Amino acid sequence: MKKLQRASSKKSQTIDSQLLIELCQIHAPSGEEGPVKDFLLRYIKKESNNWKQKPQIIQGEEFQDCLILKFGKPRTAIFAHMDTVGFTVRYFNQLLSIGSPDADTETKLVGRDSLGEIECELEYDKENHAFYKFGRTIERGTSLTYKILFHESKDYIESAYLDNRLGIYNALKVAETLKDGLIIFSCWEEHGGGAVGYLADYIYKKWKVRQALISDITWVSDGVDHGKGVAISLRDRNLPRKTFVEKIIHIAKKYQIDHQLEVEGMGSSDGGELQKSPVPFDWCFVGAPEQHAHTPHEKVHKHDIITMIDLYNCLMKEL
Amino acid sequence: MKKLQRASSKKSQTIDSQLLIELCQIHAPSGEEGPVKDFLLRYIKKESNNWKQKPQIIQGEEFQDCLILKFGKPRTAIFAHMDTVGFTVRYFNQLLSIGSPDADTETKLVGRDSLGEIECELEYDKENHAFYKFGRTIERGTSLTYKILFHESKDYIESAYLDNRLGIYNALKVAETLKDGLIIFSCWEEHGGGAVGYLADYIYKKWKVRQALISDITWVSDGVDHGKGVAISLRDRNLPRKTFVEKIIHIAKKYQIDHQLEVEGMGSSDGGELQKSPVPFDWCFVGAPEQHAHTPHEKVHKHDIITMIDLYNCLMKEL
């Protein structure tokens, strides 16, 4: 089985940048995840012909804009959120945050209202309130997201919204060879949640699945570096059950996959929602670290993406 | 159908002040909503003879002090919370907040303990801690609410607890002609919630209802004025699903009902609880704006109440 892993590792050494760019460019801040769902449905319809197994696709109004892929006899679910941070237009030229965006003045923001396409600039006043600068008034409630400037070098990828389009990318790559498992594309992660509760309830009642991996992007910090492998998070603001996290570390070691152990006191994820949901989920955040989180130029090392996919492939087999 | 709406609008031009006063005067801070429930049961028993349709009344210990009215084949639920802000007597003459009351010193507070009726005065020390001034010690845990001073002018109504007795008033007016729908009177909205989760679970499992309108009172602000019509809230601290909010705006436009679009970054409601509950609810806050929120003299324009009722009548038909 170790052989198998190395083969797969080799195969995934290249990042499918085209897919990642397309994912990053979809305008879908929290509450407006529909376009990502539509993209995924088209992508899966086409690509799943080449997958080892075609998943059952579960969707509908009772899942709002979420999407569930079911492969074989699932024991573990991968959660990848579809939404991003951004801004909502308030009154006059005021902007409110969606999630916690972190951008400099003059950052280019894009969106669309009934008068047409928008590309405007971000500004701040002295009290750090956000505003837009644009040739006309933008309609109330219009959402704006960062304009995508995707940059790839030998080792790094840099773009807005690697959080969490890379988490989705990871899930799609794992899907190619997945035998048994669930892949869940969730909503509202950046802004207080609201979907993971009913998704968890559904999959627990339907298939008794109560193990979850959070396919999301974390932070480069004083203990987690670029290029040293996928991060396994032992805790953030929430504390997952220790015995489950230890199983994951054990599997990473067994398959000799480069990884880093993260220990944080802040930050949350779909894992935090699972923790608080009235379903007995064990969960662990497993994801590549990035620099410049929630800015227009998030930066991730390719080795950390590759080891992330490798580790998920192993975990979905072993857990 | 537009004709129908205009007729109903005409009919509701007058506010039933007597009913509203009675509602405002009920002492029922969060955790003690029983008296509002009892009032509603008496009112509905008597008045529903004149309604187009008698609702099924659902109540009992498993709903604590909440109340559900079921009309026909429900597709959408109206949520109106029964509780208000207020104070709890702590030790000595100390007061703790229930929700976030906002009252000046010398405000009259009323309540009752085993020694009898209480009418006392609110005081603050230099650190802004609240106290009561009264001729005797009040028993620990006694709740106090604002004394009601109801004032009606040609255009405005002013009173404590229009938030949310006006939301209840709206629901009762909509009930008069409602064909299909649920009306839900909820608890604890002002103090962290606790009832909406099980109410949502119940109505979703029982009737597959997953659309909700939050019948509650919002704020006059730099973008929302008195007298310009009911506010449709595009967001507050929580982000409802955009596609649902857009449906509501569409219906308001179609029926030419005066309305204002609200966009806020703070504040929450029963909608926030629905968002976080493990049930896939679409929700939107639709309510008249008020000045002086959570003070003893909340102020609402009558036109905003009338358009609120008009819009709810249309929404309950169309959604």
Next chain:
Amino acid sequence: MKKLQRASSKKSQTIDSQLLIELCQIHAPSGEEGPVKDFLLRYIKKESNNWKQKPQIIQGEEFQDCLILKFGKPRTAIFAHMDTVGFTVRYFNQLLSIGSPDADTETKLVGRDSLGEIECELEYDKENHAFYKFGRTIERGTSLTYKILFHESKDYIESAYLDNRLGIYNALKVAETLKDGLIIFSCWEEHGGGAVGYLADYIYKKWKVRQALISDITWVSDGVDHGKGVAISLRDRNLPRKTFVEKIIHIAKKYQIDHQLEVEGMGSSDGGELQKSPVPFDWCFVGAPEQHAHTPHEKVHKHDIITMIDLYNCLMKEL
């Protein structure tokens, strides 16, 4: 029945210090409650032979590390959390809090990693960040808890983790004579919760139980003293339903059990989780007050422990 109560009161005048020391010494911060569960399973297996009734023991992966004891036909559930506050080792010699520990510099902390047993010292820098001082590096993610220094005097017991090993102790003493009821040992109470939701859901669906007593430790304050009897909490950050709390006070008075009424604006417990869970629970916090909460030397008066057990015995019969 009052006679019965007094007899039981007499019987419980002595504290079983040996059991309490053993409970306090178990290393089980939030997320690592397994060792308490294991201790309880061994204890119950042995001791329940002497109980009036042997309970049904409900456990398994779908309850994570939680444990349910079912006696007869349950109407009310006792919740006692198993976890404690503590620290997680981060990078270098940094420590992160588990819950909200409150300890002075040089406090002895204990734990274990793959290199062996740990007994180290707590330190703070100028910005009040916590660190450990130890002869070697401790592995990332290792948890540390206070070293137990148990002290018993004529009237008091002093130790780390009386919160909540005393709540467990109370539950075990009540178990000795319990006829109908549930005893639930929960997880994560000190760090954001995560188990009470599914436990509440389970017991409500299985046995329609929706009354809960929170067997936990509260604070000595300006209104609650040492030695004046068990505290019945009318509110903390959360507001339980007033009618339920009043039932409990009524029973305490009827059985003439020394008690104090607590009214707080802060603090939470498993009761807060019940309040927010999508199940219609009535709950009340009933527990002995302690000084020096969350420090290594929590201090409780024996009379308050004895009246706590007495009151629980009565409540489980009467509610």
